[in-house]
Amino acid sequence: MSKDAYGDWGYFDTYKPVQNHLDDNASLGGTMFETYGNEVDYVRQIAEKEPRRVWTYIDGVNDEPVMVSGFRFSNRIGYVVTEHALAEDWDVCITEGWDVCKFDDGEVVEPPKPVVLTQ
Numbered sequence: 001m002s003k004d005a006y007g008d009w010g011y012f013d014t015y016k017p018v019q020n021h022l023d024d025n026a027s028l029g030g031t032m033f034e035t036y037g038n039e040v041d042y043v044r045q046i047a048e049k050e051p052r053r054v055w056t057y058i059d060g061v062n063d064e065p066v067m068v069s070g071f072r073f074s075n076r077i078g079y080v081v082t083e084h085a086l087a088e089d090w091d092v093c094i095t096e097g098w099d100v101c102k103f104d105d106g107e108v109v110e111p112p113k114p115v116v117l118t119q
Contacts, residue, residue, distance in 0.1 A: 015055075015082035032057060032078040043079040047071035052085035 020026035022039050033039040047054040051071060058075040060066030065077065069086050 015084045015086065017055075017080050017082050027078065028057065028080065031080050033081065034078055035076050040079070043071065043081060046081050050085060052088065053082050055080045055082065 017031040019030045033043045054071045056072035057077045
């Protein structure tokens with residue numbers, strides 16, 4: 001399986017997160033589903049049929065929030081469902097800052113540093 005890490009939330013937008021239709025005040029711009037009740041039930045139904053459309057928002061290294069592909073339980077804050085599915089052979093981790101991503105198999109990948117253009 002290929003793994004990749006990104007240090008930019010903008011990358012995540014390419015998968016088109018869907019709005020949480022169960023909660024008008026959902027976090028992450030209205031796209032996060034909670035880890036309990038009818039919201040997690042809805043996400044679980046999607047994950048059973050199309051697991052590559054589900055992402056888990058977790059507490060990462062040093063309590064930095066991280067978005068990882070798949071329906072996960074450890075350190076979960078919430079879930080996001082996307083319109084577009086992640087490719088079958090990929091595992092992705094997206095950080096908000098420039099932290100590291102740790103995958104389930106223990107491999108640690110540091111996202112690329114931002115490129116600063118100067119004149």
